[in-house]
Amino acid sequence: MAGIIEKSRRQQESEARRDRILSAARACFGQLGYSGATVGAIAREAGVSNGLLYRFFRDKDHLFEVVMTEIIRDWVRAMVPRDTASEPASKTLEGMFRRSVEFCRSHPLLPAMLRGERALELPRHLPRHLPRHLPRGSSAGLDRIHAHRELVASILRSGIDAGEFRADLDVLSVADVICQLQSDYSSRAYRRDPSYPDTPEILEAVVRFVRDAVVN
Amino acid sequence: MAGIIEKSRRQQESEARRDRILSAARACFGQLGYSGATVGAIAREAGVSNGLLYRFFRDKDHLFEVVMTEIIRDWVRAMVPRDTASEPASKTLEGMFRRSVEFCRSHPLLPAMLRGERALELPRHLPRHLPRHLPRGSSAGLDRIHAHRELVASILRSGIDAGEFRADLDVLSVADVICQLQSDYSSRAYRRDPSYPDTPEILEAVVRFVRDAVVN
Amino acid sequence: MAGIIEKSRRQQESEARRDRILSAARACFGQLGYSGATVGAIAREAGVSNGLLYRFFRDKDHLFEVVMTEIIRDWVRAMVPRDTASEPASKTLEGMFRRSVEFCRSHPLLPAMLRGERALELPRHLPRHLPRHLPRGSSAGLDRIHAHRELVASILRSGIDAGEFRADLDVLSVADVICQLQSDYSSRAYRRDPSYPDTPEILEAVVRFVRDAVVN
Amino acid sequence: MAGIIEKSRRQQESEARRDRILSAARACFGQLGYSGATVGAIAREAGVSNGLLYRFFRDKDHLFEVVMTEIIRDWVRAMVPRDTASEPASKTLEGMFRRSVEFCRSHPLLPAMLRGERALELPRHLPRHLPRHLPRGSSAGLDRIHAHRELVASILRSGIDAGEFRADLDVLSVADVICQLQSDYSSRAYRRDPSYPDTPEILEAVVRFVRDAVVN
DNA sequence: GATGAATGAGCTTTCATTCAT
DNA sequence: CATGAATGAAAGCTCATTCAT
Numbered sequence: 001m002a003g004i005i006e007k008s009r010r011q012q013e014s015e016a017r018r019d020r021i022l023s024a025a026r027a028c029f030g031q032l033g034y035s036g037a038t039v040g041a042i043a044r045e046a047g048v049s050n051g052l053l054y055r056f057f058r059d060k061d062h063l064f065e066v067v068m069t070e071i072i073r074d075w076v077r078a079m080v081p082r083d084t085a086s087e088p089a090s091k092t093l094e095g096m097f098r099r100s101v102e103f104c105r106s107h108p109l110l111p112a113m114l115r116g117e118r119a120l121e122l123p124r125h126l127p128r129h130l131p132r133h134l135p136r137g138s139s140a141g142l143d144r145i146h147a148h149r150e151l152v153a154s155i156l157r158s159g160i161d162a163g164e165f166r167a168d169l170d171v172l173s174v175a176d177v178i179c180q181l182q183s184d185y186s187s188r189a190y191r192r193d194p195s196y197p198d199t200p201e202i203l204e205a206v207v208r209f210v211r212d213a214v215v216n
Numbered sequence: 217m218a219g220i221i222e223k224s225r226r227q228q229e230s231e232a233r234r235d236r237i238l239s240a241a242r243a244c245f246g247q248l249g250y251s252g253a254t255v256g257a258i259a260r261e262a263g264v265s266n267g268l269l270y271r272f273f274r275d276k277d278h279l280f281e282v283v284m285t286e287i288i289r290d291w292v293r294a295m296v297p298r299d300t301a302s303e304p305a306s307k308t309l310e311g312m313f314r315r316s317v318e319f320c321r322s323h324p325l326l327p328a329m330l331r332g333e334r335a336l337e338l339p340r341h342l343p344r345h346l347p348r349h350l351p352r353g354s355s356a357g358l359d360r361i362h363a364h365r366e367l368v369a370s371i372l373r374s375g376i377d378a379g380e381f382r383a384d385l386d387v388l389s390v391a392d393v394i395c396q397l398q399s400d401y402s403s404r405a406y407r408r409d410p411s412y413p414d415t416p417e418i419l420e421a422v423v424r425f426v427r428d429a430v431v432n
Numbered sequence: 433m434a435g436i437i438e439k440s441r442r443q444q445e446s447e448a449r450r451d452r453i454l455s456a457a458r459a460c461f462g463q464l465g466y467s468g469a470t471v472g473a474i475a476r477e478a479g480v481s482n483g484l485l486y487r488f489f490r491d492k493d494h495l496f497e498v499v500m501t502e503i504i505r506d507w508v509r510a511m512v513p514r515d516t517a518s519e520p521a522s523k524t525l526e527g528m529f530r531r532s533v534e535f536c537r538s539h540p541l542l543p544a545m546l547r548g549e550r551a552l553e554l555p556r557h558l559p560r561h562l563p564r565h566l567p568r569g570s571s572a573g574l575d576r577i578h579a580h581r582e583l584v585a586s587i588l589r590s591g592i593d594a595g596e597f598r599a600d601l602d603v604l605s606v607a608d609v610i611c612q613l614q615s616d617y618s619s620r621a622y623r624r625d626p627s628y629p630d631t632p633e634i635l636e637a638v639v640r641f642v643r644d645a646v647v648n
Numbered sequence: 649m650a651g652i653i654e655k656s657r658r659q660q661e662s663e664a665r666r667d668r669i670l671s672a673a674r675a676c677f678g679q680l681g682y683s684g685a686t687v688g689a690i691a692r693e694a695g696v697s698n699g700l701l702y703r704f705f706r707d708k709d710h711l712f713e714v715v716m717t718e719i720i721r722d723w724v725r726a727m728v729p730r731d732t733a734s735e736p737a738s739k740t741l742e743g744m745f746r747r748s749v750e751f752c753r754s755h756p757l758l759p760a761m762l763r764g765e766r767a768l769e770l771p772r773h774l775p776r777h778l779p780r781h782l783p784r785g786s787s788a789g790l791d792r793i794h795a796h797r798e799l800v801a802s803i804l805r806s807g808i809d810a811g812e813f814r815a816d817l818d819v820l821s822v823a824d825v826i827c828q829l830q831s832d833y834s835s836r837a838y839r840r841d842p843s844y845p846d847t848p849e850i851l852e853a854v855v856r857f858v859r860d861a862v863v864n
Numbered sequence: 865g866a867t868g869a870a871t872g873a874g875c876t877t878t879c880a881t882t883c884a885t
Numbered sequence: 886c887a888t889g890a891a892t893g894a895a896a897g898c899t900c901a902t903t904c905a906t
Contacts, residue, residue, distance in 0.1 A: 010885065014890065035251040039876060049892045054877070145411050166428070173421030176413070177397070184396050195361045197392070205389030212382070213429035230865080255901055265867045267903075276901065446886085467683040471880055481888045483882075492880065577843045598860070605853030608845070612832050613825070627793050629824070637821030644814070645861035658906065662869065687897060697871045699899075708897065 018056045020046040025067045034064060072144045078103035079182075080151070089159025090215055093152070094207050097182055101203060104186040149175050156214065165214045178210060234272045236262040241283045250280060288360045294319035295398075296367065305375030306431055310423050312368070313398055317419060320402040365391050372430065381430045394426060450488045452478040457499045466496060504576045510535035511614075512583065521591030522647055526639050528584070529614055533635060536618040581607050588646065597646045610642060666704045668694040673715045682712060720792045726751035727830075728799070737807030738863055742855050744800070745830055749851060752834040797823050804862065813862045826858060 024045035028037035039060055043050045057063040079100045081092045153175040159165035185206055188198040240261035244253035255276055259266045273279040295316045297308045369391040375381035401422055404414040456477035460469035471492055475482045489495040511532045513524045585607040591597035617638055620630035672693035676685035687708055691698045705711040727748045729740045801823040807813035833854055836846040 010890080017891090033250070035249075035875090038874085040874090050876090051878075051893065052891060055890070060876070170417065170421045170424075173418050174425060176418060177422055177425050180400050181393070181396070184400065201386065202389050202392060205386045206393055208386075209390060209393050209429045213425045226865080233866095251900095254899085266901090267868065268866060270902070271865075442886085449887095465683075466681070467879095470878085482880090483889065484887060486881070487886080602849065602853045602856075605850050606857060608850060609829070609854055609857050613829070616828050616832065633818065634821050634824060637818045638825055640818075641822060641825050641861045645857045658869080665870090683896090686895085688895090698897090699872065700870060702898065703869070 017046070017048055017052065021048060021053060021056060021063075022067060022070065025063050026071060029064060029067060075100070075103055075186075076144045076148055079148070081155070089155050089162060089164050090211050092155050093159075093178070093210065093214075096152070096155075097178075097185075097207060097210070098203075100182050100186045101189070105189045145179075149179050152178050159214070164216065166216055169214060174214065181206060181210065233262070233264055233268065237264060237269060237272060237279070238283060238286065241279050242287060245280060245283060291316065291319055291402075292360045292364050295364070297371070305371050305378060305380050306427055308371050309368070309375075309394070309426065309430075312371075313394075313401075313423060313426070314419075316398050316402045317405070321405045361395075365395050368394050375430070380432065382432055385430060390430065397422060397426065449478070449480055449484065453480060453485060453488060453495070454499060454502065457495050458503060461496060461499060507532065507535055507618075508576045508580050511580070513587070521587050521594060521596050522643055524587050525584070525591075525610070525642065525646075528587075529610075529617075529639060529642070530635075532614050532618045533621070537621045577611075581611050584610050591646070596648065598648055601646060606646065613638060613642065665694070665696055665700065669696060669701060669704060669711075670715060670718065673711050674719060677712060677715060723748065723751055723834075724792045724796055727796070729803070737803050737810060737812050738859055740803050741800070741807075741826070741858065741862075744803075745826075745833075745855060745858070746851070748830050748834045749837070753837045793827075797827050800826050807862070812864065814864055817862060822862065829854060829858065 021042065024042045025037070028042045028045055031037075032041070039053060040050055042063075043053055053063065057066065079096045081096055087095075149172070153171050156165060156169060156171050156175060160167055160169060160171070185198075185203065188196050188202075237258065240258045241253070244258045244261055247253075248257070255269060256266055258279075259269055269279065273282065295312045297312055303311075365388070369387050372381060372385060372387050372391060372394075376383055376385060376387070401414075401419065404412050404418075453474065456474045457469070460474045460477055463469075464473070471485060472482055474495075475485055485495065489498065511528045513528055519527075581604070585603050588597060588601060588603050588607060592599055592601060592603070617630075617635065620628050620634075669690065672690045673685070676690045676693055679685075680689070687701060688698055690711075691701055701711065705714065727744045729744055735743075797820070801819050804813060804817060804819050804823060808815055808817065808819070833846075833851065836844050836850075
């Protein structure tokens with residue numbers, strides 16, 4: 001039994017280190033961008049050696065991909081509405097919005113990247129000669145984005161069915177707009193840019209803005 | 217007099233080169249991100265030597281800052297409403313939105329960065345130890361952003377005064393939302409990411425969405 | 433007694449592991465060169481852990497040296513003539529040559545390195561500034577080389593004494609040439625380089641070449 | 649005119665540096681093997697910066713290939729017989745042999761590699777899992793090797809035709825043996841290994857050895 | 865002014881070696 | 886004894902920047 005525990009201890013520590021690396025990567029990529037976040041910086045932040053990173057991840061790219069996939073998974077998970085049945089659709093919508101903002105506030109800042117996904121530095125080897133279209137798109141991430149949009153759309157539809165929302169909404173497009181706003185304002189917490197304020201008042205205003213746009 | 221003309225000619229050529237560099241930088245930064253856009257690539261794209269770049273700009277960072285400032289200036293300039301007096305405020309708003317999108321579509325893609333400003337790779341040397349707040353923020357650019365917001369706010373106010381818009385709008389916050397949407401959808405043209413579609417239908421929907429949110 | 437047996441068993445296992453490591457090292461060094469053969473690859477090939485290697489060998493260099501010494505010992509041993517008395521010296525010589533080739537063919541490929549000994553990657557840390565003479569030269573190995581040459585020389589001498597070989601041979605030099613050819617052609621099997629063919633015809637020709645050079 | 653000279657000066661210096669790099673690479677690869685010869689060591693030896701190397705050569709591999717091609721070209725060129733007509737074939741053969749040795753003695757040591765080509769460290773990325781056959785074989789080099797063998801063969805044939813050499817020689821195989829010996833003893837100068845002596849006596853003996861093997 | 869060859873700091877990645885388990 | 890996770894020095898390579906021409 002001692003043996004088992006001992007082995008488990010080692011394994012646990014190893015996993016903990018892996019997690020610390022992921023956390024550090026999340027933070028570094030978020031604050032410094034893809035190539036600004038050097039492997040060395042990530043390792044230092046995680047309190048491990050440079051080389052250890054490569055025991056867990058094939059290379060920097062792989063680490064990046066794992067970070068992105070994870071963060072999107074967590075974010076979507078955090079937003080998903082809980083008890084959608086009993087409340088008015090506008091409340092459901094508002095709940096999602098607030099939970100998303102809350103997730104981003106209390107969590108490492110990757111969601112900021114979501115919005116800018118494109119602006120995130122591309123892995124440096126892909127584009128050698130200028131006119132090349134960006135690949136990127138860890139499919140896992142994309143799926144989640146679609147799922148998110150679809151979720152909002154379904155809330156909109158149920159709101160329309162309930163006579164709560166305007167009947168003439170272009171559901172998919174409006175869902176797109178709402179998702180966009182959600183990621184925009186969710187990420188402000190981490191922009192730390194006074195030009196893009198992140199006050200309760202603003203959030204209130206956004207919620208009201210959306211409600212005014214969709215309710216009858 | 218010949219001397220003067222000659223000098224003037226020289227100056228003209230020099231300025232033309234500077235412009236070509238700026239254009240190239242705009243394109244390269246846009247497509248490749250901050251660190252993906254090497255000084256060499258920009259120079260090649262501009263058809264000048266590597267070193268010439270440093271006659272006009274202190275360093276890569278400086279060039280980046282100038283590019284950003286310029287692009288924001290042009291963008292704001294393109295959006296500014298022409299004859300604000302005779303039309304309803306909602307039309308003015310819609311016009312701005314469409315002009316913004318149009319500007320970004322026909323113009324090099326930097327506006328895409330606007331939205332993500334923060335996500336744009338930062339100059340690699342600045343942040344050595346993690347908890348450091350991003351400098352960034354070519355003040356010129358910031359001013360424009362404020363100006364833009366102020367402009368939208370003034371349109372909102374005049375719409376309210378005219379009884380066209382809801383009287384209870386939190387003008388500044390709503391202006392913020394509208395500006396955010398403007399830059400979001402303006403930049404989609406350049407994301408080339410199927411997850412973030414850029415169809416006329418979407419644009420129409422956004423216009424309607426905003427109108428529904430603000431008109432009485 | 434049980435204790436002794438147990439210990440002996442342990443010891444046996446340990447030695448078996450040591451042998452497996454040596455085998456693996458022979459294969460890896462041979463196919464991948466000194467620095468291509470990573471300690472990890474050797475351990476994996478041997479089916480032991482990375483660290484165990486260091487219980488038996490001081491470091492990678494030491495392992496390499498032992499491998500070289502062993503292989504040379506085996507090779508020389510394989511070449512040694514059996515019943516030198518009854519046959520003509522040219523037969524003895526031919527027998528050595530063929531046994532050497534056979535040894536290299538049926539054995540891991542290190543003999544290939546023999547020839548190139550010098551070209552074998554040297555331990556990377558030794559030579560920092562260029563003009564340094566290569567250490568290398570596991571004395572054990574060298575002795576064997578001398579022994580080999582001496583053996584050939586003695587065969588030559590007995591051939592001369594028997595009136596079978598030319599009397600004017602520079603015995604030591606000719607022995608050197610013959611040894612050289614022996615290692616050259618013995619190692620071809622492992623070069624797998626079509627420029628250096630390894631056919632029975634070639635071997636036949638070499639045997640004849642040597643005979644023609646030495647017999648009266 | 650000044651302009652032309654000036655430009656030429658720059659170019660000349662640049663080419664000189666390229667040559668210094670090639671020289672240094674020749675020396676380093678020769679003494680240290682492929683991976684022992686670090687890019688840094690080569691640059692230091694050449695008296696240039698690390699990075700300059702990459703202006704002239706794609707990467708370390710490319711540099712290596714150029715070095716090999718060049719050295720083989722020079723070597724073969726140095727061996728080629730001058731006035732093949734008037735002298736006996738055995739003299740022609742002897743001349744080649746001596747010139748080859750001379751070339752290697754006065755020249756950086758790469759010829760040593762020729763012999764060991766296979767033993768030269770392989771570019772490290774090719775073989776990942778053990779059972780893989782070595783590619784290598786800068787075709788330019790191989791061609792030269794074949795050419796060399798063919799040259800020797802033609803000398804042998806003319807010697808046979810002249811009744812100077814044995815009529816029953818397996819020409820191609822014997823040419824192979826002679827070429828092998830040529831590269832063996834040519835490279836000894838650089839082995840600096842007392843086990844493989846490089847004295848005039850040895851050379852004399854080799855020449856005689858070959859003569860005895862082929863002449864009638 | 866304009867060039868681009870040259871530099872060298874700094875990046876990602878590998879791997880011999882150690883040591884807690 | 887044996888393991889393999891962890892380390893960190895050092896490798897190959899890139900690229901912002903300088904400066905002789």
